[in-house]
Amino acid sequence: MKQKDETILEIHDLSVSFRMYDHGLEQTDLQVISDLYLTVYPGEIVAVAGSSGSGKSLLASAILGILPGNATVHGHLHYKGQELTQERQEQLRGTDIALVPQSVAFLDPLMKVGAQADGHRKPLPTDKRKSIFKRLGLPDKTEQLYPFQLSGGMARRALVSTALLTDAKLVIADEPTPGMSLEQALEALRMFREMADDGKAVILITHDLDLAFEFTDRVAVFYAGTTVETALASDFKKGPDALRHPYSQALWRALPQNGFQPVCGFQPYAGALPKGCLYAPRCPYKTAQCMDAVPPVREIRGGEVRCYYGA
Amino acid sequence: MALEAKNIYFRYGRKQPWILEDCTLKIDRGERLAVSAPSGYGKTTLALLLAGYLKPEKGEILLDDKPLPAKGICPVQLIYQHPEKAVNPRWRLKRVLEESGKLREDVLDAFGIERAWLDRFPRELSGGELQRFCVARALMSGADYLICDEISTMLDVITQAQIWNVVLEEADKRNMGIIAVTHNKHLAERIATRMIDLSE
Numbered sequence: 288m289k290q291k292d293e294t295i296l297e298i299h300d301l302s303v304s305f306r307m308y309d310h311g312l313e314q315t316d317l318q319v320i321s322d323l324y325l326t327v328y329p330g331e332i333v334a335v336a337g338s339s340g341s342g343k344s345l346l347a348s349a350i351l352g353i354l355p356g357n358a359t360v361h362g363h364l365h366y367k368g369q370e371l372t373q374e375r376q377e378q379l380r381g382t383d384i385a386l387v388p389q390s391v392a393f394l395d396p397l398m399k400v401g402a403q404a405d406g407h408r409k410p411l412p413t414d415k416r417k418s419i420f421k422r423l424g425l426p427d428k429t430e431q432l433y434p435f436q437l438s439g440g441m442a443r444r445a446l447v448s449t450a451l452l453t454d455a456k457l458v459i460a461d462e463p464t465p466g467m468s469l470e471q472a473l474e475a476l477r478m479f480r481e482m483a484d485d486g487k488a489v490i491l492i493t494h495d496l497d498l499a500f501e502f503t504d505r506v507a508v509f510y511a512g513t514t515v516e517t518a519l520a521s522d523f524k525k526g527p528d529a530l531r532h533p534y535s536q537a538l539w540r541a542l543p544q545n546g547f548q549p550v551c552g553f554q555p556y557a558g559a560l561p562k563g564c565l566y567a568p569r570c571p572y573k574t575a576q577c578m579d580a581v582p583p584v585r586e587i588r589g590g591e592v593r594c595y596y597g598a
Numbered sequence: 599m600a601l602e603a604k605n606i607y608f609r610y611g612r613k614q615p616w617i618l619e620d621c622t623l624k625i626d627r628g629e630r631l632a633v634s635a636p637s638g639y640g641k642t643t644l645a646l647l648l649a650g651y652l653k654p655e656k657g658e659i660l661l662d663d664k665p666l667p668a669k670g671i672c673p674v675q676l677i678y679q680h681p682e683k684a685v686n687p688r689w690r691l692k693r694v695l696e697e698s699g700k701l702r703e704d705v706l707d708a709f710g711i712e713r714a715w716l717d718r719f720p721r722e723l724s725g726g727e728l729q730r731f732c733v734a735r736a737l738m739s740g741a742d743y744l745i746c747d748e749i750s751t752m753l754d755v756i757t758q759a760q761i762w763n764v765v766l767e768e769a770d771k772r773n774m775g776i777i778a779v780t781h782n783k784h785l786a787e788r789i790a791t792r793m794i795d796l797s798e
């Protein structure tokens with residue numbers, strides 16, 4: 288294993304909860320992330336895959352310090368070996384750490400796309416921006432358009448360009464490729480790969496698993512607010528036998544080209560989590576032990592798994 | 599019985615270039631058509647035209663040989679590419695549902711929609727959760743045609759398979775027509791009875 292001080296990002300025992308107000312004025316705390324971990328080294332792309340609502344975007348917000356006011360964060364969050372305090376997050380945000388947001392609504396509706404990507408930098412990075420636009424297949428006239436005039440895929444490409452224009456050491460890309468054609472998505476991933484090969488790092492939150500296998504180094508799989516497995520990208524390429532957690536295996540089998548096989552049921556609601564393994568209600572291999580206590584994380588074959596039986 | 603775009607022309611303003619020129623497309627009830635084309639080609643524009651949110655400059659959109667009805671819940675329902683733009687951000691989800699047709703518990707269950715979400719505002723759900731909500735809303739509207747504009751790109755592959763299974767089952771039961779815009783050819787092969795590429 289690599290030395291700890293080499294990590295660009297190290298997160299463990301992370302939890303996030305929201306203070307919610309029910310019908311009356313009753314307050315409840317809804318814990319949506321628990322015991323989550325993720326480590327990122329310079330030079331790598333780590334894909335984050337997982338169920339809808341598993342905490343991927345909230346993790347991004349927690350790293351950047353942009354969670355809503357009613358959220359509370361606990362746990363170990365270190366950037367380049369130093370704790371990520373609110374103050375440090377504010378310094379790093381947009382300069383050292385850049386976000387490609389999941390929602391295209393993040394674009395400023397009143398500003399033309401070209402100027403928006405250039406930002407307030409001096410000198411303006413106009414030439415570099417033009418070349419990134421070109422690589423992503425955005426026509427020249429795009430820089431003169433307002434966000435409402437863009438198609439969905441164009442808006443995503445504009446958001447990716449904006450992040451690539453920064454000098455960030457860490458880019459967190461939250462589902463950057465929906466709406467792009469396959470060629471454009473591949474080009475965007477190639478550009479992230481070049482960044483990583485340059486010694487920077489990328490967290491790629493994505494549902495396009497088949498693309499992720501090709502361009503990333505490792506894959507972290509989230510379920511119901513926790514990390515259930517970290518695998519080498521090559522394990523995902525090999526197929527379910529190389530994977531360690533039943534949920535990761537199920538993800539692989541649900542790809543349209545691998546069977547399109549759904550799994551009954553949905554991720555448990557954060558307000559009503561089972562006592563033991565969070566995947567137990569849907570797991571075909573569960574035993575009494577699984578339902579009794581949360582399984583610990585174990586290292587197996589160069590990856591990690593949170594399952595009693597994962598091998 | 600069919601939904602039809604007949605020689606339509608569309609551009610976003612007099613001085614703008616044509617987005618669609620002489621575009622013709624027809625889908626029968628019971629059919630499932632997958633539509634692809636490069637990003638920015640005009641897929642969403644076509645979807646908005648078919649659902650009556652935009653009007654063609656020339657040509658017509660016909661439902662069973664008649665123009666789309668101007669009043670009531672439209673029998674052609676569009677599920678947007680971006681759910682965050684499809685719901686009023688200041689309404690709780692319960693209110694959003696109340697505006698859009700009959701509430702069906704079986705549909706909520708089939709999409710894994712937690713009842714507690716209904717007390718929340720749209721920004722308090724994840725992207726995929728909000729999209730599931732929007733698909734459920736469209737199914738509850740009782741539409742005869744569904745236009746699905748890249749609706750499953752923001753879902754994990756298991757949920758994607760689940761959602762499509764429910765949609766296809768319901769479409770079979772009600773003999774609905776489906777137009778699915780997608781870049782994913784594996785997905786298109788799974789869900790469609792016919793595929794077209796607008797750019798060809």
Ligand SMILES: Nc1ncnc2c1ncn2[C@@H]1O[C@H](COP(=O)(O)OP(=O)(O)OP(=O)(O)O)[C@@H](O)[C@H]1O
Pocket residue numbers: 305317319337338339340341342343344345346355389557721722723724725726727752753754
């Ligand atoms: N402001 C909020 N208040 C309460 N709950 C929230 C809030 N924001 C998110 N959540 C809940 O936290 C969980 C994780 O949300 P998050 O947006 O991180 O999911 P995600 O993994 O990014 O999912 P997706 O793939 O659908 O984008 C979800 O169950 C969501 O409902």
Ligand SMILES: Nc1ncnc2c1ncn2[C@@H]1O[C@H](COP(=O)(O)OP(=O)(O)O)[C@@H](O)[C@H]1O
Pocket residue numbers: 435436437438439440441610617635636637638639640641642643644
């Ligand atoms: N409101 C608008 N005003 C001006 N141009 C628009 C508007 N919406 C989309 N366009 C342009 O129309 C073209 C087609 O967009 P769209 O139908 O959204 O494409 P897609 O095939 O990716 O869904 C794009 O070039 C886009 O820039």
Ligand code: SF4
Pocket residue numbers: 532533534564565566567570571572573574577582593594595596597
């Ligand atoms: S711990 Fe048990 S229930 Fe959980 S994933 Fe492993 S086998 Fe399944």
Ligand SMILES: [Mg+2]
Pocket residue numbers: 343344345389461724725726
């Ligand atoms: Mg998200």
Ligand SMILES: [Mg+2]
Pocket residue numbers: 438439440466641642643679747
């Ligand atoms: Mg579109």
